[in-house]
Amino acid sequence: xxxxxxxxxxxxxxxxxxxxxxxxxxxxxxxxxxxxxxxxxxxxxxxxxxxxxxxxxxxxxxxxxxxxxxxxxxxxxxxxxxxxxxxxxxxxxxxxxxxxxxxxxxxxxxxxxxxxxxxxxxxxxxxxxxxxxxxxxxxxxxxxxxxxxxxxxxxxxxxxxxxxxxxxxxxxxxxxxxxxxxxxxxxxxxxxxxxxxxxxxxxxxxx
Amino acid sequence: xxxxxxxxxxxxxxxxxxxxxxxxxxxxxxxxxxxxxxxxxxxxxxxxxxxxxxxxxxxxxxxxxxxxxxxxxxxxxxxxxxxxxxxxxxxxxxxxxxxxxxxxxxxxxxxxxxxxxxxxxxxxxxxxxxxxxxxxxxxxxxxxxxxxxxxxxxxxxxxxxxxxxxxxxxxxxxxxxxxxxxxxxxxxxxxxxxxxxxxxxxxxxxxxxxxxxxxxxxxxxxxxxxxxxxxxxxxxxxxxxxxxxxxxxxxxxxxxxxxxxxxxxxxxxxxxxxxxxxxxxxxxxxxxxxxxxxxxxxxxxxxxxxxxxxxxxxxxxxxxxxxxxxxxxxxxxxxxxxxxxxxxxxxxxxxxxxxxxxxxxxxxxxxxxxxxxxxxxxxxxxxxxxxxxxxxxxxxxxxxxxxxxxxxxxxxxxxxxxxxxxxxxxxxxxxxxxxxxxxxxxxxxxxxxxxxxxxxxxxxxxxxxxxxxxxxxxxxxxxxxxxxxxxxxxxxxxxxxxxxxxxxxxxxxxxxxxxxxxxxxxxxxxxxxxxxxxxxxxxxxxxxxxxxxxxxxxxxxxxxxxxxxxxx
Numbered sequence: 001x002x003x004x005x006x007x008x009x010x011x012x013x014x015x016x017x018x019x020x021x022x023x024x025x026x027x028x029x030x031x032x033x034x035x036x037x038x039x040x041x042x043x044x045x046x047x048x049x050x051x052x053x054x055x056x057x058x059x060x061x062x063x064x065x066x067x068x069x070x071x072x073x074x075x076x077x078x079x080x081x082x083x084x085x086x087x088x089x090x091x092x093x094x095x096x097x098x099x100x101x102x103x104x105x106x107x108x109x110x111x112x113x114x115x116x117x118x119x120x121x122x123x124x125x126x127x128x129x130x131x132x133x134x135x136x137x138x139x140x141x142x143x144x145x146x147x148x149x150x151x152x153x154x155x156x157x158x159x160x161x162x163x164x165x166x167x168x169x170x171x172x173x174x175x176x177x178x179x180x181x182x183x184x185x186x187x188x189x190x191x192x193x194x195x196x197x198x199x200x201x202x203x204x205x206x207x
Numbered sequence: 208x209x210x211x212x213x214x215x216x217x218x219x220x221x222x223x224x225x226x227x228x229x230x231x232x233x234x235x236x237x238x239x240x241x242x243x244x245x246x247x248x249x250x251x252x253x254x255x256x257x258x259x260x261x262x263x264x265x266x267x268x269x270x271x272x273x274x275x276x277x278x279x280x281x282x283x284x285x286x287x288x289x290x291x292x293x294x295x296x297x298x299x300x301x302x303x304x305x306x307x308x309x310x311x312x313x314x315x316x317x318x319x320x321x322x323x324x325x326x327x328x329x330x331x332x333x334x335x336x337x338x339x340x341x342x343x344x345x346x347x348x349x350x351x352x353x354x355x356x357x358x359x360x361x362x363x364x365x366x367x368x369x370x371x372x373x374x375x376x377x378x379x380x381x382x383x384x385x386x387x388x389x390x391x392x393x394x395x396x397x398x399x400x401x402x403x404x405x406x407x408x409x410x411x412x413x414x415x416x417x418x419x420x421x422x423x424x425x426x427x428x429x430x431x432x433x434x435x436x437x438x439x440x441x442x443x444x445x446x447x448x449x450x451x452x453x454x455x456x457x458x459x460x461x462x463x464x465x466x467x468x469x470x471x472x473x474x475x476x477x478x479x480x481x482x483x484x485x486x487x488x489x490x491x492x493x494x495x496x497x498x499x500x501x502x503x504x505x506x507x508x509x510x511x512x513x514x515x516x517x518x519x520x521x522x523x524x525x526x527x528x529x530x531x532x533x534x535x536x537x538x539x540x541x542x543x544x545x546x547x548x549x550x551x552x553x554x555x556x557x558x559x560x561x562x563x564x565x566x567x568x569x570x571x572x573x574x575x576x577x578x579x580x581x582x583x584x585x586x587x588x589x590x591x592x593x594x595x596x597x598x599x600x601x602x603x604x605x606x607x608x609x610x611x612x613x614x615x616x617x618x619x620x621x622x623x624x625x626x627x628x629x630x631x632x633x634x635x636x637x638x639x640x641x642x643x644x645x646x647x648x649x650x651x652x653x654x655x656x657x658x659x660x661x662x663x664x665x666x667x668x669x670x671x672x673x674x675x676x677x678x679x680x681x682x683x684x685x686x687x688x689x690x691x692x693x694x695x696x697x698x699x700x701x702x703x704x705x706x707x708x709x710x711x712x713x714x715x716x717x718x719x720x721x722x723x724x725x726x727x728x729x730x731x732x733x734x735x736x737x738x739x740x741x742x743x744x745x746x747x748x749x750x751x752x753x754x755x756x757x758x759x760x761x762x763x764x765x766x767x768x769x770x771x772x773x774x775x
Contacts (some may be wrong), residue, residue, distance in 0.1 A: 055330075064617050071617075071697045080269060088268050090275070120335045128612055141608050161269075162607055164618065169603045170270050171261035179603075180622050183260050184433040187563030189397035194562035200602040202387070204566060206263065206270040207604050 034077045047080070047086035056160075057083050058117040059068070059104075062124045063164045069172040080167035081160075093152050093159060100156025131157040140178060175202040216242040216466070219488050219772075221473050221518065223247075224325025226739040226755045227409035227509035228459075229368070229452025229667045233763035234507070235464035237769075242501055244454075244490060246472040246510075250298070250322040252452040257317050258294025258440025265291045278413040279303065285435030287318050287706070289330045290440040298322050298329055298442070308647050308660040317513060323469050325696030326511070326706070332420045332448050332569065333595065333690040334374050336365050336385045340579075344635075346587045351541065351638035354744045355725035358385070364757040371458075372449045372756065373427050376419035382728050383573040384749070387487045390425045392417040393433075397561035398626045399571055401680040402687040409686035413576045418569040418595060421449035421753075422577035429457060437566025448568070453628045470494050472654055473521040474529055476735070484734045484775075485531075505521065505766055505775055507733045509759065511540075512740040513644060516711040518647045519661050519737075532712070532729035538722055539645050541638040541713055543746040545705035548696060550594065552629035553689025562600070563624065570596040572629070573683070575748055577675065588671040592634035594680065594750045599627050611688075630683065631695075635748040637668050638710055642702075663702040673699055692721035702750060707751050709743035727762035734775045738762050 050057060060081060062071035072078070086095050099133040104127070108116045112123060119127075135141075140162075151158065175181055179202040189192040217239035220230045234241045251279065263270045272292070277285035284291050284299040291299060295625045300319035309315050320326045339358040346353035362385075367592040369388040395403075395417075403415045414500065423432045423446075430453055431447035446453030459465040465579060470493040477500070479486040482659045487500045508515040516539055522531035530538045573594040577587055601624030608618060646657040677695055683690045715721025718730035723742050736761040741752055747754075769775045 007750060009545055010376075058341070063612050067614050067617065083266065083272065088271060088273065088566065108567050125612055132612075141610065164658075165603065165607050166271060167269060169620065170266075171263045172262070175263055178617070181262065182564075183262060183436055188394055188433075188435045188563070188565035188567045190394050190567070190656075191398065191558075191561050192564050194560050194623065198562065198623075200623045201566075202263065203602060204263070 022064065030174045040062050045083045045086050047082050048101075051105055052098075053078065053082065054117040055101055055104050055115075055151060058124060059128065060167075062121065063129055063161055064168045064174075065121075072168050075168050075171035075173035077091045077164055077167040077171065080171070081163055084163050085169070089150065089159075093150075096153070096156055100160070103156075131155070132161075169202070170206070214503050215501045216240050218502040218505045218507065218531065218766075219244065220323060220381045220507045220509055220527075221488065222508070222510035222681075222739065223323050223451050223467065223751050224509065224511065225327045225458065226319065226737075226759045227325065227449065227507070228327060228455030229468075229508050229594075229759040230507040230738060230763055231451075231459040231465060231754050232455040233760050234767065235459040235462040235677055237763070237767045238464065239767065240464050241459065241466070242503065243459075243467045244471040244473055244501075245323050245325070245467065245469045245486065246493060246514075247321040247323055247325065247469060248297075250324060250328075250452065251278055252324075252442075252446070252457070253540065254532060255297075255322075255443035256295075256444055258292075258296065259441045259444060261294050261441075264294070273383055276326070283316055283405040284318060286316055286701070286704070287329075289331070292440075294438065298324075298416075298440075304653060305651065306587050306650075306658060308650055308658050309516060309522045310660065314664055314701050315662060316701045316706075317659070317661070317664050318703065319511070319514075323467065324328045324348070324450050324456070327450040328442060328452060330450075331492045331573075331750065332422055332439060332705075332751060333750040334369075334372065334387065334421045335572075335593075336387055337361070337747050337754055338383050338385055338624070338750065340383055341747040341749075342743070344590060344747070346640070349435075351745050352713070352715045352717065355714060358469050360725075361633060361754075361757050363621065364761040366752070368756040368760050371427075371454065372421050372753075373423045373425070373430070374419055374421055374753075375424040377417045379416050379574075381414060381416055382575055386751075387419060387612045389419075390423060392571065393422075393567055394565060395425060395571070396626075397558040398555055398628065399598055401532050401557045402512075402628060404482040406683065407689050410683055413683060415571050415596075416571045416572055417576065420569040421603075422568055423447050423558055430454065433568065434726070435565030435567060439568050472656070473510065473518050474654065474656055475518060478522065478526060478732065480524070480526050483732065485732055491656075493654070504770060505736065507759075507762075507766075508737040509739045510736070512708045512711055512743075513659055515737055515739055516625065516644060516657070518648065519712065520654060522612045524705075527731070530596050532722055532731040534731050535719055535721060537713060537720060539711050540609060540643045541710045542642045542663055542708060543634045543638055543743065544663075544749065545636060545707045545746065545750075546665065546673055546700050546701055547631060547705050548673075548698075548700045550630050550632040550673075550676040551684055552693050552695070553684035553687060554629055554691040554693075555626040555655065555688065556690050557688060558626065570598060572596065577679075586675065588668045588675065588747065590635040590668070592672050592674070593630045594630040594674050594676070595631055596633070597627075597629045599629075601625055601673060602628060618745040625690075628684070628687065628689070630676075630680040632673065632722065633748055634672035634676060634678065636746045637666060638745055639666060642713060653705040661702070665699050665702065670699060707740065707746070709740040709746055709751060712737050712741035713744045714742045715744060727758055727767040728765070733769075736766055 057078040140158040575591040577591040603620040712722040
């Protein structure tokens, strides 16, 4: 049964039996069906060079590593970054991002003797921290800079972090295994206990 | 019934949104054969809501707004930040295909739907009764003209529509905001209870109550109580919030008396000078450009304030050279909208160990508290404002620019942060002749219909109201115990941004100063009724849709009685 057929059946059901019998008693199957919305996402993107693709994956994993829960690579954040750079960014942002990757590709082997993607986690972290220190004056880091236009001329590290964090927490893995996901809450309770280790809900309201 | 053969339909309703849906339901249930014309695309309730319940990972770009597309094709609609998005973009008007004009330096945001159901699919769902104070406002302070209708006239119609709509809220017994027929109220966050107790003590001049909204907490026939998924504006296949699609159109369809034509843009109404009535409506098919015309005994314009006024201004004849039913000359003038926007927000560290289950699709409300008993001594404005509130817990989105990397960053981003409680003032707008819309002399749309031009500016009263709302928001947030308060933007919202455009065919007792009489019937043409926001003689500070519904039902009752008496 596809979504359309289900909804038509549901409509007949509602008109036939009265809504009070539907109400809070949607079956497990019905709830899952309603939550199983169509996928808007399109095909695979082939934009980065193989080396840039490796660098991007390594950097994303430094930002959000696998711990006892999935990390950026598990959540396919590298592919999301490639999609965003290829299709979503404007020319200026794309140039900043590509120049940032090119800098890592050419500079790091000279400074560390090895490409970025082959360095230890500690060295990779050091490199990203140095990029962040150099970018510290960017308005991207301003307190309250969250509900706003995307900052086009921010340094490379800011684009990388923003899209990595976004891509991770809006992914299936980040959104449902690191955050908590419930598309059919069925009720509202404004006062349930929050334990110190509990995660936020995966929110359908994106800024 | 030889007479009925002279007409294609008993009644024609233009528009299928909140007002048009009600007109369709009322007129068909009273036995009339009704044609509803909708300029937007067909949309099937339920299966047409393709973005409903889409998780973030299924949205294009995982929810990052496609900026280029919006700039190119939706530069106006995409400004409706609380509703427009990829999950419901198919409901909205394509701005590139449907341009309008503005006087230089006077921006106006015209939000429009482009589907059957109109803006009832994407509205904010807030529903508040007007009070006697609102209906008397013009007569009291001399702005605009007096309403020909009082609270007692409309009170039974509020009750009538509310029972069908399904509104949840809490009875407060306030004279400035009469209670509706309520379903049980939605529960509160723990922080809201905390704030409520502190405001009672430290700011007893205000009342904090539920946002009254057209979302079910109890089942109604064919519609289920809310399942708290959150983003109503994507459409609701369980019909839990009120829209024409979930409620009035199915009721109209069930009578067997409804014909609905989508993709049908109304070009003009034809006035017959021998009968003194509207004889036909002229329609253009938006897909193939084909022209057709339909006749009826009575016509209801419910095409939204701007849409209906555009049709009237475009329906000129020898009898009405300045627009149909415009012998008064006020048609298109006295346009109003509510100013809105965050007046202030507070960060709270209370109830940090309390969390929530479910996405409550409404906030709380602070009803008007200024100028209630005559003019407040310290008020440099007339009338007032109310606050809609929002309660949210900071999460990864508000921490996206945090410094640092790795497991520590990941762990801090996944956990809830402090609470935010925001107050958004909705302020009343005065009716002023200079705020207007008119038709362009040289620009036409893709159907050859002259484009709408807006010429609208806020007056000093609205600016002072907004400043007062910012000042009192700070007082209330501090009284509520905020550890940090942030004032809302100093700028006014764009005209139109409230999406409460009203008043361009106002109601009044004097035909020389108004377009409509007390029954939403035009003074000039007896078989023409207008029941969308254009009839509003003043604006109040509360969301207007419930009032459109009540006046629509009342006007339908009147029109059908007039028809039965042979008066139309």
